[in-house]
Amino acid sequence: MASATTTATAQSLPAYRREPPSQHVLSGSSGSNQVHGQYDIGVGHFSEWSRATKKRFFIDWQASRESEWVIVAGNEGGDLDSMTSALTWAYHxxxxxxxxxNPVKAIALLQTSMDALDLRPENKVALANAKxxxxxxxLLTMDELPEDPETLSRKLKGMVLVDHASPLRKWEKAKILSIFDHHVDKGVAPDANPRVFEKVASCTTLVARQMLDELERLPEEYHMPHELLELILSAIAIDSGGLESGTAADTKTSQRVLDRSRWSNRTLSSAMTSLNSHLKQAKQDLEHLSVRDLLRRDWKGDFxxxxxxxxPTVSLGLASIPYSLSDQISKTGFGELFHWFSIHAAWTAATGVDIDICLNKYKTRPDPASGEKPRKVREIVLTVRDDVRIDERQADSLFRLVYDALESSEELGLKRWERAGELAPRQMVWTHESGAGRKIIRPIVEDAVKGWDM
Structure with missing residues (x-):
């Protein structure tokens, strides 16, 4: 891993380029033991590389050598696709x-806190399987950065964005070297290279395809750890439903990765179906999560x-939650509407947002005797705070602006929640069955806010 300029540092690091003689799957225990240094150290090549890279990044930061580093960052949702894409490209x-x-120092940054990683149980399982x-x-997470992103972004050699079309405002001073995304191209960093936008099920597909293309053109291939290959397959599997909803690119890239993995003797269909089933089961294990955990589990926000x-700027946050508001209310200590909004207010105060939107989705549970089939229902919970950044009059104006923008959308077809009459000022809940999620609703809100002048 180390270049000639870091030989002294490298001498104290593990010889991670060598495949260890024996490996085991870790228990994936919680992060609480790490404070006392009592966690299980990963034994795989990939874990050793990741740990050594993190150590070297901190050493170089202490020595004011931030300009030698490239940060590879996914989005702040912290899902398996975003995490795997960042780790894969940093390794490559x-x-x-x-x-x-011209050796490159690169590190993957997971734009979430360390204690939030396990709020997605599928991450915990996939990382444990990757030893x-x-x-x-x-792994390097946002709460471990030794410097504020606004400051650090100006010092870096550059950033690579994966599963994200544009940098968050706090990283806008960084030079964007490359972008890989499977969503809408926002025109950011037109000179970035590679700059890949393609509609596929998983961004990991785009990153892995580019990695393999470049790897196969090298005079001599570097070692590709099986743990990383299996992590790549896991991310593609869960995003594509075991390739059932995948594109031709997802399928072809998965086959190329599988051929290099320990599972090369298995058919692609059986391998991906098995991975998807295992991870999907883990992903649904959320009953133990509190309301606050659900709010921060899949939260994205920016100015x-x-x-x-x-x-001149308004802070907007959006959370995606796979429970109805009623089910979330039942998880509160008092089991009451007011307590859910109290927990929500504490969370939004901590994140410093002005406008917060919770996007809930669930299936109805009709009486079996009725013969009705479960329906997929979504909810939008809108709140606007009057806080440090905006006063009460401004908050009222922003609430009405966003309220009108959402209600006037024919695509959404919103209906007022059955308990909407119990809500406080600058709170609103709607239901809809349009199937529209964050990718549709966020632009509606952002476009409205961009015209706000008060």
Whole structure:
């Protein structure tokens, strides 16, 4: 991993390029033991590389050598696709340039806190299968950054965005070197290279395909750890439903990865179906999560520019939750509507958002005797805070603006929640069956806010 300029540092690091003689699957225990250094150290090549890279990043930061580093970052939702894409490209960047005159130091950054990683149980299972250290201490998360992103972004060699079309506002000073995304191209960093936008089930597909294409063109291939290959297959499997909803690119890339893995003697269909089934079962294990955990489990937010000279930016956050509001209310200590909004207010205060939107989705549970089939229903919970950034009058104006934008959308077809009459000022809940999620609703809200001038 180390270049010639870091030989002294490398001497104290594990010889991670060698495949260890024996390996085991870790228990994936919680991160609580890491404070005391009592976690299970990963034994795989990939874990050793990740831990060594993290150590070297901290050493270089202490020595003011941030300009030597490239950060590979996914979105702040922290799902398996985003995490795997970042880890894969960081590994490739470093290893593909290791024996060149311009070796790259690259590290994957997971834009969530360490204790939030296990809020997605499928992440915990996939990382344990990849023989990573329990408690995730060999991964770099946002709460471990030794410097504020606004400051650090100006010092870095650059950033690579994966599963994300544009950098969050706090990273906007960083030079964007490459982008891989399977959503809408927002025109950011037109000179980035590679710059890949393609509609596939999993962004990991795009990253893995580019990695394999470049790897196979090298004079000599670097070692590809089986743990990473299996992590790649896991991410594609869960995003594509075991390839049932995948594209031709998802299928072809998965086959290329499978051929290099320990599972090369299995058919692609059986391998991906098995992975999807295992991870999907883990993904649905959320009953133990509290309301606050559900709010932060899949939360994304950033600033939106406005023409208002008084408040030129507004903070917007969106959470996606696979439970109805009624079911979430039952998880509160008092089991009451007011307690859910109290927990929600504490969370939004901590994140500093002005506008927060919860996107709930669930299936109805009709009486079996009725003969009715379960329906997929979605909810939108809108709240606007009057807090440090905006006063009560501005908050009222913002609430009405976003309220009108959502209600006027024919695509959504919103209906007021049955208990909407119990809500406080600047709170609203709607139901709909349009199937529209964050990718549809977020632009509606952002476009409305971009015209707000108060």
């Amino acid at each position: 960047l470093e290893h593909s340039t290791m024996n060149t005159s 990573m250290t329990s408690g995730h201490s060999d 939106v520019d406005t023409p208002s000279p008084r408040t």
